[in-house]
Amino acid sequence: MMAMFFWAFVIGGIICVIGQIMIDVFKLTPAHTLSTLVVIGAILDGFGLYEPLIDFAGAGATIPITSFGNSLVHGALHEADKHGIIGVLTGMFEVTSAGISAAIVFGFIGALLFRPKG
Amino acid sequence: MANEKRKKLTPVQQEYHLFEKERETKRPVVKNCIRAFFVGGLICVIGQAISYFYMYFFDFTEQTVGNPTVATMVFLAMIFTGLGVYDRIAQFAGAGSSVPVTGFGNAVISAAIEHRTEGFVLGVGGNMFKLAGSVILFGTFAAFVVALIKTIAVKWGGLG
Amino acid sequence: MRKYVTMLMVVTLLIVGCAREKEIKQQSLQGTNMIKTNRDGTAYSYKVNQSIAKQAVQHIKARKEVRDAVAVNTSKKLLVAYQVKHMHRFRMKQIKKDIEQQLKQLFPNHKIIVSSDLKIFWKTNELRDKINKDGMNEKQINKQIKKLKKLSEELT
Numbered sequence: 062m063m064a065m066f067f068w069a070f071v072i073g074g075i076i077c078v079i080g081q082i083m084i085d086v087f088k089l090t091p092a093h094t095l096s097t098l099v100v101i102g103a104i105l106d107g108f109g110l111y112e113p114l115i116d117f118a119g120a121g122a123t124i125p126i127t128s129f130g131n132s133l134v135h136g137a138l139h140e141a142d143k144h145g146i147i148g149v150l151t152g153m154f155e156v157t158s159a160g161i162s163a164a165i166v167f168g169f170i171g172a173l174l175f176r177p178k179g
Numbered sequence: 180m181a182n183e184k185r186k187k188l189t190p191v192q193q194e195y196h197l198f199e200k201e202r203e204t205k206r207p208v209v210k211n212c213i214r215a216f217f218v219g220g221l222i223c224v225i226g227q228a229i230s231y232f233y234m235y236f237f238d239f240t241e242q243t244v245g246n247p248t249v250a251t252m253v254f255l256a257m258i259f260t261g262l263g264v265y266d267r268i269a270q271f272a273g274a275g276s277s278v279p280v281t282g283f284g285n286a287v288i289s290a291a292i293e294h295r296t297e298g299f300v301l302g303v304g305g306n307m308f309k310l311a312g313s314v315i316l317f318g319t320f321a322a323f324v325v326a327l328i329k330t331i332a333v334k335w336g337g338l339g
Numbered sequence: 340m341r342k343y344v345t346m347l348m349v350v351t352l353l354i355v356g357c358a359r360e361k362e363i364k365q366q367s368l369q370g371t372n373m374i375k376t377n378r379d380g381t382a383y384s385y386k387v388n389q390s391i392a393k394q395a396v397q398h399i400k401a402r403k404e405v406r407d408a409v410a411v412n413t414s415k416k417l418l419v420a421y422q423v424k425h426m427h428r429f430r431m432k433q434i435k436k437d438i439e440q441q442l443k444q445l446f447p448n449h450k451i452i453v454s455s456d457l458k459i460f461w462k463t464n465e466l467r468d469k470i471n472k473d474g475m476n477e478k479q480i481n482k483q484i485k486k487l488k489k490l491s492e493e494l495t
Contacts, residue, residue, distance in 0.1 A: 062231070065227060065425070066227055066228075068425070069220075069224055069226070069227040070220035070221070070223060070224045071220065073219050073222065073223025073224070073226075073279070074215075074216035074217065074219045074220030074223070074275075075216070076219065076278060077215040077219025077220070077274050077278045077279070078212045078215050078219070080219075080274035080277070081212050081215035081273050081274035081275065082208070084273065085206045085211055085212075085273075086208060091277050092313050092314070094274065094277075094278075095277065095282070095313075095314045096313050096314055096316075096317040096318070098278065099314055099317055099318035099321065100317055100318070102318075103318065103322045103325045104325055106325070107325035107328070107329050113428075113430070113431070113432070114429075116428045116429065116432075117428045117429050118223075119227050119230065119241075120224070120227035120229075120230055121220075121223040121227070123226070123245045123248065123249070124222060124249070124252065124279045124280055124281075125219070125223070125278050125279050126278055126279070126280060126282070128280075129280070129314070129318050130321060130322055132245070133318055133319060133321075133326075134322045134326050137322055137326035138326050138329060138330065139494065141326060146331075146334075148330075149323060149326045149327050149330055153319060153322055153323065153326070156246075156494065158246075159245070159246035160249045160253065160283065160284075161315065163250035163254065163284070164253050164283060164284050164287040164288070164311065165287070167253055167254055167256075167257040168257070168284075168287045168288045168290075168291040168303075170257065171257045171260065171261050171288045172288075172291040172294075172295045172299070172303045173345050173348070174261060175261035175292050176292075177293050234458045234461075235461075238490060239458065240456045240457075240458040240490060240491060240493065241456045242456065242493065243493050243494070244458075
């Protein structure tokens, strides 16, 4: 179990460093960086490389935004397996919804609870 | 900053670009990367701890624990964003705090809080995804393309 | 008015959250050792013979990628849960396939369920201890195995 924490730390850190390099060296805005990372995650899962990374690093691979692209592809492929090509469209949010729905719900609750600063 | 754009500029403007580039403060890339590594890694360790918590006390497997973990992390992001702590962490950590889902949550939640004075429908509803919208758009579209190509390749190409 | 709405939401959330918690907690494991198992990793029982499980554990543990394994069996089913050494976790899918095949060859008369999941590992361990102590009958064990199989196949 300690190994899991260690590798979650290392892999998660490395993904963040990649993001930082994209911001600092390639001078992308944070929005561009995040979008690129999500696309990279989707492509990696297309080649079947992201799932082993999750097996290996646990939250180190599921917490960074790249996993969002991964789980979108995952849902789509899973659904496509069952229902054919139309499943690509319908299955996309099958697995992922947690991040987005949590962000929406908590975003609204946050707007109710907190006042804007400054 | 794209090169094609610069070609259309007059010589004076090009000169100014070079001048500007010279004067631009050098970003401390290495220091930023180290900070991003530690803060990003730490956030992932917290996520790992939360997912072990869910696995131990509830019926979640390694496979299914991702969703509740992400939701909890976004919840934490809401608390820290509301208290104004997350902005300070972000200033220190850069990508270390914006690449994990908590950064995604922070983008949505801070936009929601900021625009609440404009009302709940036009303000909060309309501006919530101002920053995070592009992530969702490109993520979804890329996923669609990748999944489509892979499905076609598997079905007719006999791959996989 | 706004305060009232906020309060209402918080209270509702609390009630909904807690109601579900209790229900899950009952069937969840508590107070068991997280990873430790007996040396041989199997259980003796007066009612259901666990020798198949014992054999399976021996075979699986002989593999170099496997750190630990537990197994439970009935006359028709064999449930094996194992933990992979961390550096081999990249190849977990392939390892699972190999183990499944190996067990199928070894025990052709049993329906084989294999999982590398930590949660399934904990639960199988708990089940094995229970069989060890209370001597559950075939029907009860089958029911538990079925439950674990369903849990291990969940996607979201």
